[in-house]
Amino acid sequence: MTIRPAIASDVEETLRFAAAMYASVGLEADDAWRALARRDVAARLGRTMFGWVAEAGAPGTLSACGYVTVDDRLPIPGQLSTRHGYVQWVVTDPDARGTGLGKAIMLQIEQWASGEGLEALHLHSSPAARSFYLALGYELSHPVDFPSDLRGAPMRLRLAGRDRRGT
Template sequence: MSALDTQHVRAATPGDIEELIRLRSYLLEDAPSMGLPYAVTSPHQSASWREAYRDWLGKHLRGDGSISVVVVPGEGRLRACATAVVDQRAPSPACLSGRAGWVQSVVTDPRDRGCGLGSAVLEHLTAWLRARGVDEVVLQTTPAAADFYRRAGFLATGEDLLFKTLDTAGKAF
């Protein structure tokens, strides 16, 4: 990763929303082949997550201080993106403040993989989280990306990540 590439990581803007959706689709819509529980399994699900993510980005790209979405721009497209969320949890020995960071949707366009862009966005978000007093960073990984995260200093916890979908359709929150 050159200093030039690292300097090109920037905060996402509302003008990036459609490209962020395109990049995230590489993760969510390729997930069925990886057997992941959050995989898109139908055209309806594809349309639904895209609409919900578009709305979520529209709300959170305004910068409330607890979420950061970063991108690496390219010629007419985004080359990579990642998201970090500051989460307040109960304190633990590893996280006395209870301030934990959750990193998600680290995606590099397939045309740009192997260029260090994933490392650049991850390093940028790690610095952003550290500046907000976050004591630990957690993420879930696909088998294909596990070595990448290990090289970045992430360790397996030995705990299983369990997943359950709750039916909240039609409920107002």
């Protein structure tokens, strides 16, 4: 499997995966969302957001993707970094599930985030994905106030001072 950084031309495949993920939690992707998402991915990729994708066999098609946004926070005494990562749109094509692509992308994100010196990675997990993230070392966060319609549980992975796990 080849995992590579996401580039601008991956946006349509990324939107296809994101739409499928939202559909799985009952949210219907419409054209207004597509237009907004297309614009934001183009504007943010490589600046405030980074992504990794797995290429599928056919040219221009992907099997999986995952993105991370860099969040800046105010310093907390004793913490090494003010920057955190927020993971979104981690999706594997149904045909390619069970082959470790999602895990490989998450490990790429983790490796990149450790290299950047981020304090932690955060995400909201769908019920279906929770065991996947638990297996990767994510923990359910301290209770965080958030709207129930996010349909996800907040989880995080601490990075600073953490030993790299073998893959």
